[in-house]
Amino acid sequence: MPAFKFRGVDFIELDSLMSDDERLVRDTARRFVEENLVPIIEQCNREGRFPRELVSPMADLGFFGANLQGYGCAGMSNVEYGLVMQELERGDSGIRSFCSVQSSLVMFPIYALGSEEQKEKWLPTMAKGEKIGCFGLTEPDFGSNPSGMRTRAKKVGNEYVLNGEKMWITSGSIADVAVVWAKSEADNDRIRGFLVETNRPGFKASDVHGKWSLRASVTSGLSLQDVHIPAENVLPKSDGLKSPLMCLNQARFGIGFGAIGAAMSCYDTALQYSKLRKQFRDQPIASHQLVQEKLAWMITEITKAQLLALQVGRLKDAGKVQHQHISMAKRNNVWMALECARMARDILGGNGIADDYPVIRHMMNLESVKTYEGTHDIHALIIGENVTGISAF
């Protein structure tokens, strides 16, 4: 069991900016994480094991596709969805990643770009957690620049034939269906999304081993060799790179909230630790100015991040959000979470590197979060392009 019980972080009565229902959603997710994830996560992290046993309970609560309407989804607002992500990531970024991929990168594209048949077929079972999905955009040679991808889809009669390699794919080897992005020869090499059932001949997923980050989440490489899929498996409304980017926007939004959770966990741990740990004249280390400065920095940055995420969420709920807003939330909040993790690690001294406390795990996880879904620097370029009108990629 963890050393300290999490007590929440709310410095400026932020709760008063939320509705009863938003708080209830947050508190429900918080209790779920406290009771089901926190007790097992350090062991999962040690073993590099994804706690699959939590998929069904998370589905029962309605976490998957929570901000989608109909098809067995909970129909939550975006702020409510964000708060669920925050609480999940307070537990572990890997579990939040699973939920992000299932919801924002697989269910969302089917919901937004799919045919009615595709929605009926996949969304209800994915909401129930009976089917798991993954999202294949990144390739070994194309990360920040997915437009260069080599995966191709060739139309042959009533089928598409897919060939290519995908890399760093969350949930790859446990997925029942992969949303694979490929250049479609029949569409002048435009990028389109394809639903590929993972049991089709020629589809292979092999896990990335030796990860020191997101160890409780599955990350795989996908290999597609002459994988035949029926023509109706193309996402009909997918058209060009903007389609996967639209999905990434959903997931990045969730990360903007999620990272706050990891930061809150680190801050709260450091705060409680610093009041108990005594050094010099039998005084708690919290009484030293240098330690206080770290705590003050953390609580200030967390508070700013909360306001940023909440406002971006409100814009999203009002249908007014722009991709650069989401980039700012993702970039700033993940950065500040990583800084909080490092400072908390510092405050915990030697204990900071052991998994009796959640801090080092969050810190290692956040290194991935900083890179995926558009690296920190790529988001700087997105914001930079927006304010200057000049692309610097």
Add this chain to the structure above:
Amino acid sequence: MKILVCMKQVPQKDAPLKLNEGGTWIREDVSYEVNEPDAYALEEALRQKEKHGGEVVVITAGPARAQQVLREGLAKGADRAIHLDDNAFVGMDAMNISKAFVAAIKDDKFDLIFTGLQSDDYGYAQTGVIMAELLGWPHATIIMEIQKSDGGIKVKRELESGFFQHVGMPLPAVLTIQSGINKLRYATLLGIKQAKNKPLRKVTLDEVKSSLSDNMQKVEKLYIPQKSKKTEMLEGSPAEVAKKLVEKLRNEVRVI
């Protein structure tokens, strides 16, 4: 069975405690949660409804913020809610809260009223008992199990040191529920959404005022216990010191 569950919003147990300036109560800007035994009372009511059918109604008294406990009750499966909505309910004693509840439900016909064993803030453990008295109904406290029987219910009460008491009683009745007797369900996201459309009746202070009396209990002063350290040197021969030490441990510190 038609069951009323009284639910109170209390300051969160784990949150840092902040007292108001007068030192008479807790500041408003703390985090709140459902009083723990009330959560178990709700869970038990929902389980009874699942077994025997009927209706579960949740009621609370408190300012606007207290509505959150009703939202939670509705999201978990209660059918409707009653909110006695006024700041004045915060400082009321158990007698007046009970009178207000009884007045607010006078047109309803409940088979059972559940309260939690006690509230985590005042800790009076009185509200349920007084309501039973006002209604002229039987009551039983510290309930761990409820079973329907012919013409009534059989309940299991927790006594001291591992003893239990089994009581048969007629309906309607009031029961105060012990914490930890069942496993609390979560409010699902779908449940939270559906709760938006469930009826929530607001009752103003004016509507129940004529039933209330002056508070008979008042919190004079609230303070965080001061830790004090005291060192006392015992003098004399080793035998004398040992004798004094045993005496102090037995009579003052009371550890042996």
